Amino acid sequence: MSIDLVGYIHVRLREEIDRCGLSLAAASRAAGESSPQRLKEVVSGRQKCPADLVAKLVVIGVDAQYVLVGERAQIAKPPLTPDEEMLLEAYRALDVADRKRMLAGLISG
Template identity: 40%
Template sequence: MSLITPFGARRGVFEAGFMGGGMLVEQKIAQLSHSCEKYRASQDMSEKNRAAVGDRLREERDRTGLSQEQFAAALDVSRRTLVAWERGEQSPNADALTAAAEVGVDVLYVLIGQRSAPVESRLTPDEAALLDNYKHSDEEGRAAARRVLSSLAKQKTG
């Protein structure tokens, strides 16, 4: 190309020297435009992820039976912060997720939508049998089991 720029240089020569590596302005613009599109797509994905995490966090809060106030207190955040998380406007941090796990939230489910293995699947056969017996007892039997196990645990630690 031999177009003359306002500075008197030939367009192709000027652009090659200015942009470096012989890249023309049009190519650089196309490259920047592509980068902007990728950035917008990643932002859209982040917004979708935050919304999904917020929905699942609310679902888990409901499953645990906690109000927003109770849940926020357990996570040591304000109710306003919790609402922002549940709406997908912000994402919970690691400290909050750790606290959520301590009140029974399935954090794996909140983050990626996949349920963690139930506790029963991680028990030894003896533990599973004890839990099954406990579940199939009436309230009087469960209370007796709690008293016995509490007494045994005190003997071991005392």
Template identity: 80%
Template sequence: MSIVLVEYIHVRLREEIDRCGVSLAAASRGAGEASPQRLKEVVSGRQKCPADLVAKLAAIGVDVQYVLTGERVQAAPVLAPDEELLLESYRALDVAGRKRMIARLISG
């Protein structure tokens, strides 16, 4: 990770808390903090960002990867109901059944 990215962790953390639509006090409560003071100090840049605090903020929906690296987590695609059914059926098969299904798909 580059030094420049590390310098902006507090900015990205504040951005994520705002994206989640919660106040700093609510974010602190969601992270199990006794007081919002530590989080206020962190997002203002007056205190270094502790890893345990960022990890706890995942509980309110903060994208921890984005906060730490500046890269967003890619969301899993939303499947249509028929796609969900196919996937569930495939997962329910034993290994031999999966192999047969793949062989049928490959052979056309």
């Protein structure tokens, strides 16, 4: 692993916690930490990031792969059903104005 990847783990961890919309205190509680101090030390770069902490933060939506290696995890999406494929094909065949009208109708109910 590149030293650059390791050197920025704390930065990516902070990004992920922010992306999840949590404070350090809330993230610490979700990870089962008794105090937010360890997490504060890690995201400030004063302490190395322990693997167990990253693993515990996955429950709040932290992308562990991104934190550790800087690449987002690719989550497999289920295949489209035949109805969904038909809708998507029809939508793609519309011009921009019709797409906007269709989306407006869907959003407004």
